[in-house]
Amino acid sequence: MQFSPKVESITPSSTLAITAKAKELREQGHDVIGLGAGEPDFNTPDYIIEASYQSMREGHTKYTPAAGLPALKQAVAEKLKRDNDLSYRTDEIIVSTGAKHALSSVFQTILQDDDEVIIITPYWVSYPEQVKIAGGKPVFVEGYEQNGFKAEASQIEQAVTDKTKAVIINSPSNPTGMTYSAEELREIGDVCLKYNILIISDEIYEKLLYDGAEHVSIAQLSPELKEQTLLVNGVSKSHSMTGWRIGYTAGNKEIIKKMSNLASHTTSNPAVMAQYGAIAAYEKDDGSVEKMRAAFEERLNKVFDRLNSISGFSCQKPQGAFYLFPNVKQAVDASPYETTDEWVTALLEKAKVAVVPGSGFGAPDNIRLSYATSLDQFEEALNRIEQFTASRGS
Known part of the structure; x- marks a missing residue:
């Protein structure tokens, strides 16, 4: 075969x-x-489990909109405002079956055959494979160990061609655990704005920071960078909900709409009881x-x-x-x-x-x-x- x-x-x-x-x-x-x-x-914290269980007892076991429950998208919007000082409307947010699915949907939505995506090494194992599945070409830029495994803006610029569609930023990083500072992100963002390159910002480890480190989203740095960025996050790592499979993407309304159309013909919607659990995760903080x-x-x-x-x-x-x-x-x-x-x-x-x-x-x-x-x-x-x-x- x-x-x-x-x-x-x-x-x-x-x-x-x-x-x-x-x-x-x-x-x-x-x-x-x-x-x-x-x-x-x-x-997973008990209050999240209980909220999910209660949703099923109340009959919330049917299809939801492909892009996710309106209440969950609103909870995500409030989380982004509260934690990241970012304002998104609910039509600029899509809920997916985990952040991995969110990333895959992004690539399938934005890439044409042979479009290039700049990926900084070391990288999460699925980035290049997802790009290839979507018909794109991974282009690797080395994050040198002596530089904390982070790439500099000049390296990103050297890798840009007329086929470059996007660059992936993962901070904090899997596998290195390193984070980008606001200054480092701004310099990379300037390159992306100069060449009109989309930024895919994977922020799934946002809540797991140590020794006083602070999370900065590249989308926070300017309105122009926010418009250029597709922010991917979820509850898997922050709330120990890996098996629940709830992630999301926030970004340009037209891209989110196309991702929603794709979801309507692939997943239909994330599991409804998991969505209610995620609502509880974002609406309550029990420590x-x-x-x-x-x-x-x-x-x-x-x-x-x-x-x-x-x-x-x-x-x-x-x-x-x-x-x-x-x-x-x-x-x-x-x-x-x-x-x-x-x-x-x-x-x-x-x-x-x-x-x-x-x-x-x-x-x-x-x-x-x-x-x-x-x-x-x-x-x-x-x-x-x-x-x-x-x-x-x-």
């Missing part, structure tokens, strides 16, 4: 691959510690978001120095999200393995620790470890990693 060339071009997710291998080993009875998780290890953020910060501060002390590891301290992204080139070079991917596979098979190779993020010398797990588990994982590197992977 022949398959779609677009689907054939997709690279399998390295995150899912390592997760599947770890699951296989667990099923065989091995004590595997997984540090690949891209989701908080807290349950659970801050409690979770504080727990992640405590873990980060307790494990960071220990990780950096492992022979062959070099890690910058992240400002957000819940990942550590150390460079392990020296550790790999001292081992019998030729690539980081091989080293990661051996770490899982021999030390029973699952981490994600950086190759899937466009950074082959790095690995990603999630501290969205218990402190005891993470510290035991570091013990095993240290023993593995000391034995040179044998």
Whole structure:
């Protein structure tokens, strides 16, 4: 059977691959510690669960508008005003089945065949694949490690061609946890305005910031940048609602309308009970978001120095999200393995620790470890990693 060339071009997710291998080993009875998780290890707050349950008891189990419940879009608009000082009308907002679906819908809506999208490395694994599925071409700009894995405006400008349609900004970043300052964003924004390039701002880790770091949305910086930006966010990371699949896009009314038309022929609407849960998430604050953020910060501060002390590891301290992204080139070079991917596979098979190779993020010398797990588990994982590197992977 022949398959779609677009689907054939997709690279399998390295995150899912390592997760599947770890699951296989667990099923065989091995004590595997997984540090690949891209989701908080807290349950969804009770008040959100109760609101969702109550909505079903009240009969809210039918279709909603494809772009989402008007009440949820209003709650999103109020959240954006309250948290980000951004004013959006409800016809400038669409609710999707998670931020991943929101991003995919953006690309399918704005891209024509061979349009280019500038993606800064390291990047979230799905950005380039989603661009390719939509018929576009990923163009990579390196965020150098010595610059906090962030790209400078001059690098963005050098990558611009007459086919450039958009640039993706992810701050705080997955996988690095680094954030862009207002000045850095303004400089990148000036380039985008100069060449009339759309900005896709992925802000899903907005609430998970540490050491006094503050979130800045590029859309906040000027009315012109707001008009040029498609802001993507959701409740998955902020409220530990990954399985609920509620994300949203805020931006230009005409683009949002086209995305709504697309949704009407693909998903129909996000699950209605999940939408009611998201309304509760944005309308009430019981302190659970801050409690979770504080727990992640405590873990980060307790494990960071220990990780950096492992022979062959070099890690910058992240400002957000819940990942550590150390460079392990020296550790790999001292081992019998030729690539980081091989080293990661051996770490899982021999030390029973699952981490994600950086190759899937466009950074082959790095690995990603999630501290969205218990402190005891993470510290035991570091013990095993240290023993593995000391034995040179044998």
